[in-house]
Amino acid sequence: MMRRWLPFALLLTAQVDAPAPLADAQLSDPRQEAQAKALMETLRCVVCQGQSIADSDATMAGDMRALVRSRIRAGEPPAAIRQWLISRYGDYISYDPPLGAVTWPLWLAPLALLAVGAWLARGSFRRRR
Structure with a gap:
């Protein structure tokens, strides 16, 4: 017990x-x-x-x-x-x-994602025409 x-x-x-x-x-x-x-x-x-x-x-x-x-x-x-x-x-x-060798991907990732999104949207709009 x-x-x-x-x-x-x-x-x-x-x-x-x-x-x-x-x-x-x-x-x-x-x-x-x-x-x-x-x-x-x-x-x-x-x-x-x-x-x-x-x-x-x-x-x-x-x-x-x-x-x-x-x-x-x-x-x-x-x-x-x-x-x-x-x-x-x-x-x-x-x-x-701070922006440095280790942290640069953190700062550039949003810009890269925006660029990829814009490229995909552009391709999608071109196919619809």
Whole structure:
């Protein structure tokens, strides 16, 4: 009987990581909080991969929000924080990756798809005549 309840007992006693102190608390200075919020909305959650760190409920996103807020509160400019996060996590963390050797397909793919679509539409219209 004890074996049957052991997994449930382990679930009840499992420790849950507490969120970072500034993960969900706003900064006291409204200007700094606005800077932090604007920056957090441009950074991708590395766990969720589809949400910004401002929108994500993941623990990692909370840690990143706390890091952004603490650095902004210390007076660091948002551009420097963004650059530090990109150097640590790579260009993927940014919703606006720079044009480079690795990211050029991301920038050119929409143009290539539009060109292919226009070419296919042109061929379709020519056949109808």
